[in-house]
Amino acid sequence: MRDRLFMLVIIMLATAFFGEMKVNPFGGSFRFSLGIAAFFFGLLWFQSLPVLLTGFLTGTFICGFRVGLDMMISHTAPLDSLQAHLPSAFYYFSFSLLIHLSRARQYLEFPLGVGLIGATVDFASNMVELFVRQLFGDFPDLTLQSIMMLLFFGALRSFFAVGLYNNFMIRQVRAVGEVRQQELExxxxxxxxxxxxxxxxxxxxxxxxxxxxxxxxxxxxxxxxxxxxxxxxxxxxxxxxxxxxxxxxxxxxxxxxxNQEGLDSSLAITDLCQLVIRANQKYAEMIGKRIQFMMTCEVDLSTSQIYELLSVLNNLVANAVEAIPSAGWIELAVELRQRDIVFHVLDNGPGIPREEREWVFEPGYTTKYDQAGNASTGIGLTHARGIVHSLKGNLGIVNDHKQLTHFEVTIPTDQLLRKESVL
Incomplete structure (x- = not known):
């Protein structure tokens, strides 16, 4: 209830404020303003509000607001000001009634249709207001030029409100999509x-x-x-x-x-590598290291072995993050080599001594210790190599001439494209 009241107050205040941004094309008290654009946008955005009640309260508030302004600024007599602004209340009454009868809010997925409905309702509501003004003797007879002006401004305000609504909705959908993507990752x-x-x-x-x-x-x-x-x-x-x-x-x-629902059974290898990079960027930031990550992927394929590859690549890249003292770079590259897909993980950390390179894949081998001096389990690379072997591939260290640590994962392409998982 409090939320609805808050929404209603927002609509009334916004309509009153933008209603003062006006022109008086025919003289007298009749105006074209942005107030109705704000009101129409509010009806579209706050769909939990009842249209008829919102229109009645807004129209009444607008009339009282304008009478109060006249009395404070131009010292107009209350009855004269009420006669000048009461027809505006009938505009909002008729606008909300016609929006309710046309059920415009049910067609929001068709912006053009909602815009045309809004333009038609705006024109009809203007006609109601002009009719009331004529009863009060406050408006001359209509001409073809004035009718065309009513149609033009009605369409302008309606499509402005619908366009603004769709712009906000697109931003909201994008924000929800980004949150959903983060949740999936x-x-x-x-x-x-x-x-x-x-x-x-x-x-x-x-x-x-x-x-x-x-x-x-x-x-x-x-x-x-x-x-x-x-x-x-x-x-x-x-x-x-x-x-x-x-x-x-x-x-x-x-x-x-x-294998829960909601996750695709396959993922592009480029997207998978980007997922690894983003995860380890966050990891590097968390442990206070300045590391530049680079990625190149020359393979335009998707794989069903998502978790197998993520386990292997995350292990290798995370090891590189931990090996770099405080700042450095890590590169993840993917290429096709005949019938194999080859993943390269390189970093400019301290490297692995040549005499120890055959031992790094043995269970228990580690160079990592926590702050208390306790050694790591030393099974990460053993685990990674086991997964690669289950895919009939190979994981090894490349003996580069440069002072780099270079792990190479070679997996047959058909193993990454098959549907069943090794699990």
Missing amino acids: KLRMINTELYGEAFYLRKSMSHLEEITRESYQLYTRLLMSENTESYKALHIAEHVHEVKKDSQRLLAGLSKII
């Missing part, structure tokens, strides 16, 4: 993290399957040799089997979340 990043967890869970399930099989085989061997400890092997196999079933349920839940 955030959701993709969350899904990428979940994909990494699901990837490891799937690997663990294969190990659990192997452990279950070996435990059961041990049980049968012990049973055949009449070993009294055979039941323990069976007990282990049963418990591992239960853990495997729980893992399957977790994997099914993660898969459902990752």
Whole structure:
């Protein structure tokens, strides 16, 4: 209720204010002003307001507002001022009535139609006002020239209000679209993290399957040799089997979340790389580093392996961000090489010693420590290489002559275009 009252007050004040930006084309008190443009825009924008009540209150307020101005500025007698401005109230009464009957607000997706309706209603309302003025003896007889002027100004004010409304709506839609895009990017990043967890869970399930099989085989061997400890092997196999079933349920839940509705099943590789760049720009800003990011993509294709690529590229670019001391640059480049798509991640950080380049992909290898001196897990590159291998590709370090860190990811094009995910 308070919101509606606030909207109503805005419309009345705006209409009164812009109503004083006027011309008097025929002499007397009749005016062309921007007040009706403001009123029409308010009716279109604040669609929760009832049209008839808004028109009645606005018309009454306009009449009282103008009478008050006359009394304060020109010291006009109240009755004379009321006679001059009362016909304006009838204009707003008739305008809101005709807008209500025409149901103009139901056709807002057709701006031209709404503009024509508004122009027609404006002209008809002007005719009502002029008729009332003639009853009060305040207006001469209409001529063809005055009618054409009424039509012109009616169309001008109507299309101005409709154009302003559509301009605001376009800005609003763009703002909503940007927020939606940010939400989708955030959701993709969350899904990428979940994909990494699901990837490891799937690997663990294969190990659990192997452990279950070996435990059961041990049980049968012990049973055949009449070993009294055979039941323990069976007990282990049963418990591992239960853990495997729980893992399957977790994997099914993660898969459902990752493949949730609202996200496209494929994404242009250029857009995917831009997503990686934007995410790591924010990461670099968060940890207080000045890093220039560059991206070149010569591949005009889309991929369905979104989370796989995001996991790999985010890992490599984030590692580059962390490796650069305080300022530097990172480049992400994509090219076609025969039947492969090749991703290059380069940075001008301190680099990786040549003798350690074969160790960086081993689990537990790390050069990163937190403020307390605790080492990182050292499984990021191992994880990235595992994903690339699952796509039948290769991840390695390029031995450039320049002092750069250069990771190269090579994946067959058909693996990135296939519909099913490795998950």
